[in-house]
Amino acid sequence: xxxxxxxxxYYGDSxxxxxVSLEVKKGMVLAMLGRNGVGKTTLIRSIIGFTPARxxxxxxxxxxxxxxxxxxxxxxxxxxxxQGRRVFPSLTVRExxxxxxxxxxxxxxxxxxxxxxxxxxxxxxxxxxANTLSGGEQQMLAIARALISNPLFLLMDEPTExxxxxxxxxxxxxxxxxxxxxxxxxxxxxxxSFARRFADYIHLMSKGKIVYSATPAELWEDQExxxxxxxx
Amino acid sequence: MKDLFNSKTKIAGxxxxxxxxxxxxxxxxxxxxxxxxxxxxxAVLAMSLDVLMGYSGLSSFGHAAFxxxxxxxxxxLSTRYGGGFIPCLLGGTVLSLLIAMVFGFLVxxxxxVSFLIITLALGMCLWGIAFRWVTMTGGDNGISGVMRPDLGxxxxxxDPLTYYxxxxxxxxxxxxxxxxxxxxxxxxxxxxxxxxxxxxRVLGYHTWLHKYLAYVVASSFAGSAGVFWxxxxxxxxxxxxxxxxxxxxxxxxxxxxxxxxxxPALGAGIIVFLKNFISAYTERWLLIIGSIYILTILYxxxxxxxxxxxxxxxxxxKAETAAKSPxxxxxxxxx
Numbered sequence: 001x002x003x004x005x006x007x008x009x010y011y012g013d014s015x016x017x018x019x020v021s022l023e024v025k026k027g028m029v030l031a032m033l034g035r036n037g038v039g040k041t042t043l044i045r046s047i048i049g050f051t052p053a054r055x056x057x058x059x060x061x062x063x064x065x066x067x068x069x070x071x072x073x074x075x076x077x078x079x080x081x082x083q084g085r086r087v088f089p090s091l092t093v094r095e096x097x098x099x100x101x102x103x104x105x106x107x108x109x110x111x112x113x114x115x116x117x118x119x120x121x122x123x124x125x126x127x128x129x130a131n132t133l134s135g136g137e138q139q140m141l142a143i144a145r146a147l148i149s150n151p152l153f154l155l156m157d158e159p160t161e162x163x164x165x166x167x168x169x170x171x172x173x174x175x176x177x178x179x180x181x182x183x184x185x186x187x188x189x190x191x192x193s194f195a196r197r198f199a200d201y202i203h204l205m206s207k208g209k210i211v212y213s214a215t216p217a218e219l220w221e222d223q224e225x226x227x228x229x230x231x232x
Numbered sequence: 233m234k235d236l237f238n239s240k241t242k243i244a245g246x247x248x249x250x251x252x253x254x255x256x257x258x259x260x261x262x263x264x265x266x267x268x269x270x271x272x273x274x275a276v277l278a279m280s281l282d283v284l285m286g287y288s289g290l291s292s293f294g295h296a297a298f299x300x301x302x303x304x305x306x307x308x309l310s311t312r313y314g315g316g317f318i319p320c321l322l323g324g325t326v327l328s329l330l331i332a333m334v335f336g337f338l339v340x341x342x343x344x345v346s347f348l349i350i351t352l353a354l355g356m357c358l359w360g361i362a363f364r365w366v367t368m369t370g371g372d373n374g375i376s377g378v379m380r381p382d383l384g385x386x387x388x389x390x391d392p393l394t395y396y397x398x399x400x401x402x403x404x405x406x407x408x409x410x411x412x413x414x415x416x417x418x419x420x421x422x423x424x425x426x427x428x429x430x431x432x433r434v435l436g437y438h439t440w441l442h443k444y445l446a447y448v449v450a451s452s453f454a455g456s457a458g459v460f461w462x463x464x465x466x467x468x469x470x471x472x473x474x475x476x477x478x479x480x481x482x483x484x485x486x487x488x489x490x491x492x493x494x495x496p497a498l499g500a501g502i503i504v505f506l507k508n509f510i511s512a513y514t515e516r517w518l519l520i521i522g523s524i525y526i527l528t529i530l531y532x533x534x535x536x537x538x539x540x541x542x543x544x545x546x547x548x549x550k551a552e553t554a555a556k557s558p559x560x561x562x563x564x565x566x567x
Contacts, residue, residue, distance in 0.1 A: 048434055050430065070433040070434055071436050071437055071439070074436035080434040086431050088427040088428065095420055098417070098420060099420050099421060099424050099432075099435065100435045102436065145435070
């Protein structure tokens with residue numbers, strides 16, 4: 001589904017991604033973990049086209065997307081849940097979703113009814129402006145907004161950042177359901193105990209490189225790797 | 233909207249406006265009728281800028297240029313070529329549209345300050361043409377002698393009241409069209425771009441195209457207002473499209489409340505009134521307009537309409553909290 005081959009990304013002169021390769025197969029949830037500032041968000045930005053890689057190749061569904069514009073990539077079926085719950089503050093919940101709605105006519109597709117079933121809270125708040133929602137509700141809205149565009153593939157950038165534990169659990173429940181639906185997901189996170197609930201495979205990142213790869217169970221047992229790369 | 237105004241207040245406001253604009257004018261003196269006519273023309277101009285400023289977050293410093301360009305088309309066609317109302321209206325609007333389609337390629341990739349500066353520069357280019365192309369535009373002297381249009385109806389357009397009602401119809405049509413525009417999915421996409429352009433791009437929107445279209449639509453409406461202005465004033469000059477004119481429209485939008493449509497219309501009314509009324513008493517009227525601008529920025533940075541909305545909302549929340557259970561667990565924000 002998504003294949004990244006040895007990408008190198010820079011911000012001006014600063015060399016951020018120093019040769020990253022990975023593959024997310026159809027129906028798989030791949031997690032990329034690492035501390036702050038190791039290049040996780042840059043990786044997301046390179047995939048979605050905001051900060052294109054200077055060298056290397058990114059393939060999506062058999063097509064090269066390395067240097068395409070973000071809107072083109074998204075129209076090919078990639079959905080992004082951005083970091084920090086970036087919803088449209090002055091639009092209502094319903095407008096936030098309506099703006100993103102795409103391909104909701106197909107059978108089994110994500111439409112308003114299905115979204116509200118997954119996140120009943122959003123239905124209760126549908127006429128409220130997004131900036132009056134709590135942090136957890138905004139995160140749900142950000143996920144719902146990505147889903148209603150009916151992507152083939154979902155990129156998630158730290159969905160648990162700044163959320164209370166009970167909300168982390170709720171967001172996790174939602175991702176488990178998405179996985180059951182067969183959606184392929186690439187998740188960037190700092191929180192291992194969150195990611196291990198649904199990740200099929202985990203990469204650890206440090207200083208712009210993938211330094212460790214394992215199944216969640218293996219990583220959970222590997223105290224040294226956890227301490228060294230995640231600080232836990 | 234419905235969460236901001238309770239419907240009673242809204243209906244009362246609309247009725248009051250209708251009476252004020254439709255039923256009462258026959259009782260006004262011709263001075264007031266001509267003032268109201270000006271207010272409505274500038275209201276359309278300010279509302280068209282609101283599509284850019286309020287809804288898309290793009291502040292244009294060259295909006296008056298489209299207004300003026302269409303005014304020149306009207307003046308030139310009608311005084312030199314005997315052009316009737318329809319050719320002038322179409323000619324003025326279409327010229328603004330075409331200019332905006334060309335300028336759009338230069339401005340639509342920009343936002344924030346760079347949008348402002350590029351529109352300023354382009355607006356000055358049009359002003360420069362009006363000022364320097366003396367054989368066509370009359371230069372500094374402008375073009376005078378524009379007669380009121382013949383609509384092909386048994387109406388005496390030189391009568392201020394008749395012309396007022398024509399302008400009122402124009403204003404209402406523009407208002408309805410703009411309301412439809414901003415409530416459409418396209419309108420929502422503009423608000424999305426205002427909140428965050430990159431977020432819109434990762435939802436698959438070609439944001440450049442949406443900004444381009446918003447610019448073209450807003451400029452065309454400004455052009456149509458310019459046509460009626462030339463007919464009303466009987467005269468068009470470079471001063472109708474210079475930087476001061478553009479800033480005045482921005483002031484109308486800010487004063488009334490960006491992103492509300494009706495706010496900028498109200499702002500236009502207030503500014504036109506002050507300009508005419510105060511300038512009759514003192515030459516220092518710019519000083520007063522400037523003070524109003526400063527007061528707005530200090531005490532009502534969201535504009536008058538949003539100030540009133542905010543007041544209604546906080547009053548209702550207070551009432552609701554008082555009515556709810558005393559444990560204070562009420563968190564209702566939507567009425």
